[in-house]
Amino acid sequence: MTRQCQQLNLPDRTHTLFKWLAVVGGASFVLGLLFAPERAWSSFLLVNVGLLGMGLGALLFIAFQYVCGAHWAVAIRRVPEAMCGILPWAAAGILFTLVAGKSLYPWTTEHAVGMKGIILDYSFVVARAVIFLGLWLWLARAIVNRSRLQDRTANAALSASNKRLSAVFLVVFGLTFWMACFDWVMSLEPEWYSTMYGVYHFSGAFLGALAAMTILAVWLQHAGPLRDVLTHEHLHDLGKMLFGFSTFWMYIWFSEYMLIWYANFPEETGHFLRRQAGAWGPVFIANMCVTWLIPFFVLLPRPVKRSPGMLVKVSCLILVGRWLDLYLLIYPSTVGSESVTFGIWELGMAVGAPGLFMLIFVRRFRSAAPIPISDPMLEASLHHHQ
């Protein structure tokens, strides 16, 4: 079956806007390195962890769909596939931080002892990062390429092959992602540890990717490529996932917090004391309200989950929450917990990241058919209903 689908035509104005945002982000980083290197590197790490989470979350979404044999999201699969395009850039950013910005990590100057010393050995950390990022990039490339190849060959065996690769990715992700989060973010406070840290990052990354996917899908529906493709039924499912994973994030957040609060060990509570007491208190509360409390009550009624306008608003709020969450995880550890540091460098990179993301997304999205035209489950997906 062939379907006429319109490719994305981006107005020059929008393209210029994305370019300028990316330039502002890049300039904030370079100038920040000169005037406030610690803040520049912290913000750079924040942005790259965030973008990496977007790409990995999108790949997870694709992998879940393949492994479950779910058909509903097949028609909009090109959106998460194009989101994976950010992965090489974010991976490069992470490696660059580990190499050039290693002053962020206290363990590079003051070596930890015992087992922690072995784990936080500089060359070992970098080697692990290369392996993790390499595995993710390779699997992302393999899965997306097979999906695109299917457009031309209409070979159903490619779906089966992607199903296997997706299962491999889910296992690889489960085994590596938590270690990556320990290495790149938790080790900013080397004396502190939490076994919930990896799943906490996963819940946030996946939620952020879902929010971005919802916004992009609605945007692409207005812009043309997903017109007559994306229906209220698809939105309803995306809305349900947003609702579910927003709540999952809060659940994991609380699971980590409560155990540390209950046990009250001095070496564990420091992390939360630095964030909930004093200057960072309001940010700490705002993070919960923006990422869970407001989305939870707004997304409860059925009509909201089927309304593109409302879903986009909630998704934007969740993306702000994603930034706040990473800001809270990184800044009090690196820049200091005495006062909330926010200024031109943070703002510049916070708007620059979406600009860069969109430039890459648009390029990737336009390089393939807007829907997987030869996927055996496409028809079922187009006629999906609740």
Place this chain on the structure above:
Amino acid sequence: MAGSKTKYVGDRRFLLAVFTSEADILAATTDARERGLTIADVYTPYAVHGLDKAMALRPSRLPWVCFALGLAGAGFKVWFEFWTSASDWPINVGGKPWNSLPAFVPVTFEVMVLFAALSTVAAFLLGRRLLPGRRAKLASPGVTDNEFALVIEETDASFCKDEVSARFREMGATSVEERVEQESI
């Protein structure tokens, strides 16, 4: 019949059409609604996707019960935990304050889910009068197996039984019959 509890009101007449496929029952239901017939109910062996739309059913009000009772359960549990551990019999646990909210959260969550779930089931059973001892009234024995039954109520004086029956047969009904129910108050 003064003094008696029941009063004869009149007969309610129904037309029962039995179909053997999901597609047929969906088409026949949509057709009946579009022609302005009063759909009393549709009986199917399993939940048929899109039947609610075909019958033009109102959205269920059960979510409201779920939401209200969930909130009530959560509120009650926070109050109860505060009352037991901070007010009526203050207990020192690990030197924590008596009214330690984080410690209340897991139980509050569980009680919220319990209240919301049980009250939704209870509201459904009460709303449908599905109380213990209620005897099943099957429109047709086949609806628990492989048949789909559409029941039309003859509310209109202009209702033409033969015409409607013929229409249903045309749409794949294997049998169409009339049922009369004596209405009492």
